[in-house]
Amino acid sequence: xxxxxxxxxxxxxxxxxxxxxxxxxxxxxxxxxxxxxxxxxxxxxxxxxxxxxxxxxxxxxxxxxxxxxxxxxxxxxxxxxxxxxxxxxxxxxxxxxxxxxxxxxxxxxxxxxxxxxxxxxxxxxxxxxxxxxxxxxxxxxxxxxxxxxxxxxxxxxxxxxxxxxxxxxxxxxxxxxxxxxxxxxxxxxxxxxxxxxxxxxxxxxxxxxxxxx
Amino acid sequence: xxxxxxxxxxxxxxxxxxxxxxxxxxxxxxxxxxxxxxxxxxxxxxxxxxxxxxxxxxxxxxxxxxxxxxxxxxxxxxxxxxxxxxxxxxxxxxxxxxxxxxxxxxxxxxxxxxxxxxxxxxxxxxxxxxxxxxxxxxxxxxxxxxxxxxxxxxxxxxxxxxxxxxxxxxxxxxxxxxxxxxxxxxxxxxxxxxxxxxxxxxxxxxxxxxxxx
Numbered sequence: 001x002x003x004x005x006x007x008x009x010x011x012x013x014x015x016x017x018x019x020x021x022x023x024x025x026x027x028x029x030x031x032x033x034x035x036x037x038x039x040x041x042x043x044x045x046x047x048x049x050x051x052x053x054x055x056x057x058x059x060x061x062x063x064x065x066x067x068x069x070x071x072x073x074x075x076x077x078x079x080x081x082x083x084x085x086x087x088x089x090x091x092x093x094x095x096x097x098x099x100x101x102x103x104x105x106x107x108x109x110x111x112x113x114x115x116x117x118x119x120x121x122x123x124x125x126x127x128x129x130x131x132x133x134x135x136x137x138x139x140x141x142x143x144x145x146x147x148x149x150x151x152x153x154x155x156x157x158x159x160x161x162x163x164x165x166x167x168x169x170x171x172x173x174x175x176x177x178x179x180x181x182x183x184x185x186x187x188x189x190x191x192x193x194x195x196x197x198x199x200x201x202x203x204x205x206x207x208x209x210x211x212x213x
Numbered sequence: 214x215x216x217x218x219x220x221x222x223x224x225x226x227x228x229x230x231x232x233x234x235x236x237x238x239x240x241x242x243x244x245x246x247x248x249x250x251x252x253x254x255x256x257x258x259x260x261x262x263x264x265x266x267x268x269x270x271x272x273x274x275x276x277x278x279x280x281x282x283x284x285x286x287x288x289x290x291x292x293x294x295x296x297x298x299x300x301x302x303x304x305x306x307x308x309x310x311x312x313x314x315x316x317x318x319x320x321x322x323x324x325x326x327x328x329x330x331x332x333x334x335x336x337x338x339x340x341x342x343x344x345x346x347x348x349x350x351x352x353x354x355x356x357x358x359x360x361x362x363x364x365x366x367x368x369x370x371x372x373x374x375x376x377x378x379x380x381x382x383x384x385x386x387x388x389x390x391x392x393x394x395x396x397x398x399x400x401x402x403x404x405x406x407x408x409x410x411x412x413x414x415x416x417x418x419x420x421x422x423x424x425x426x
Contacts, residue, residue: 106328113383114327115319124390132393151408155395160377160409162393167376168369170326177337180345180375182368195364196373200413 010048013038017059022103026056026111026119068104071097076131083142084201086135087161088194094165095190098172105170132158139201147203157201164193223261226251230272235316239269239324239332269332281317284310289344296355297414299348300374301407307378308403311385318383345371352414360416370414377406 016038020029031052035045049055075089098105111119139154168181168189175181229251233242244265248258262268288302311318324332352367381394381402388394 109322110327113380114323115383120387124392149408149412151404151412153397153401153405155397156381156402156405159381159393160405163376163380164373167326167380168372170328174333179337180372184366184368188366189369191364192366192369192373195362196413197409198413199362199364199415200409200411202412 009038009040009044013040013045013048013055014058017055021056021059022107068097068101071100073131076135083135083138083148084198086138087157087197087201090161091165091193091197092190094161095169095186098165098169098186102172105166105172108166109170148201149203152201161193161197164196165189222251222253222257226253226258226261226268227271230268234269234272235320281310281314284313286344289348296348296351296361297411299351300370300410300414303374304378304406304410305403307374308382308399311378311382311399315385318379318385321379322383362414362416365414374406374410377409378402 013034016034017029020034020037029052031045032042034055035042038045049058072090072093075086075093107119111117112123113120135158136154139148139152139157142148143150143152143154168175169186171178171181172186176183226247229247230242233247233250242265244258245255247268248255251258262271285303285306288299288306320332324330325336326333348371349367352361352365352370355361356363356365356367381388382399384391384394385399389396
């Protein structure tokens with residue numbers, strides 16, 4: 001079969017696997033069902049992916065994480081010279097991503113953050129660390145230049161942005177049932193997180209009591 | 214049997230159940246194994262808890278969440294008039310709680326935050342909302358008085374504190390293997406979060422671009 005047809009079949013398998021992973025979780029995916037859904041026979045499926053693990057790798061690398069990271073981290077490449085502006089863009093980018101892929105924040109919490117999550121190891125092996133490293137370096141440089149709060153930790157800043165956004169977004173469809181969140185909208189969450197981070201990261205820190213120095 | 218003996222047996226069952234839940238997750242707990250571990254026969258176990266669900270309720274209410282919330286939310290009752298000082302205490306309280314109960318943050322992420330988490334519904338039904346409501350009211354009042362950033366959302370502040378602390382703490386034992394966190398310590402995390410929140414919540418907001426107003 002030709003290269004183009006080949007790619008198209010592979011793409012269809014990965015797309016079907018992604019849909020099944022989303023719907024049933026990683027343990028619920030059955031290779032026979034997947035072949036049926038992708039419209040290929042089991043032999044052809046096996047030609048592309050010998051094991052469920054290989055398939056999972058492909059889904060992780062090519063679909064879920066790849067698209068999401070490309071979407072969010074695209075911001076990191078826009079060459080924003082000002083880290084605070086970059087942080088604001090990142091927050092809105094994550095909020096927008098959760099509209100485009102509403103199943104992603106819960107998947108991220110369940111499979112990446114949770115202990116034993118099936119994707120955590122794969123992410124650690126695959127993620128391109130260049131972008132977060134440049135982000136961290138940008139924060140550290142702005143800190144040295146006196147434009148970012150000297151008490152925050154550049155190493156932890158990206159994780160803080162992810163936590164402030166992805167954790168509440170992972171529960172978005174239940175917000176009105178969760179008393180600690182309540183009736184808020186995604187734009188309200190975004191504005192809150194941006195306000196907290198913009199101000200929290202800005203220079204001239206509030207006085208802290210310096211415990212555990 | 215006497216009331217005291219009665220309470221002691223029940224306490225022992227709940228403690229054993231807690232230990233099993235921690236070690237094996239909620240689905241891994243077997244009533245026979247539990248009876249053995251608590252040193253009671255199955256009939257006595259049944260006398261106290263007819264179903265695993267009742268047992269889970271007891272563990273949730275009395276142990277895991279009860280102790281953790283009491284430990285953390287004890288701070289909310291100290292009558293701190295200044296929300297920023299209260300926030301700092303809360304952060305350190307959560308960091309300290311993760312030392313006392315290192316299994317709690319991962320359990321919280323897996324069973325409370327994750328979609329379909331077994332404890333989420335029980336928490337929604339049981340949690341005493343008075344304290345977070347008073348916390349929210351305190352933030353809102355300080356906002357009106359011009360002492361707290363007018364752009365943050367008092368309703369979302371408690372969730373933000375939990376996200377900034379519990380999410381990274383849930384992965385604490387793997388930090389040195391997770392590139393986005395790296396070689397940090399819990400005190401470093403605490404200082405970072407306190408600096409971010411103290412400053413982020415303080416009055417006189419940084420200029421944001423007011424997107425999605």
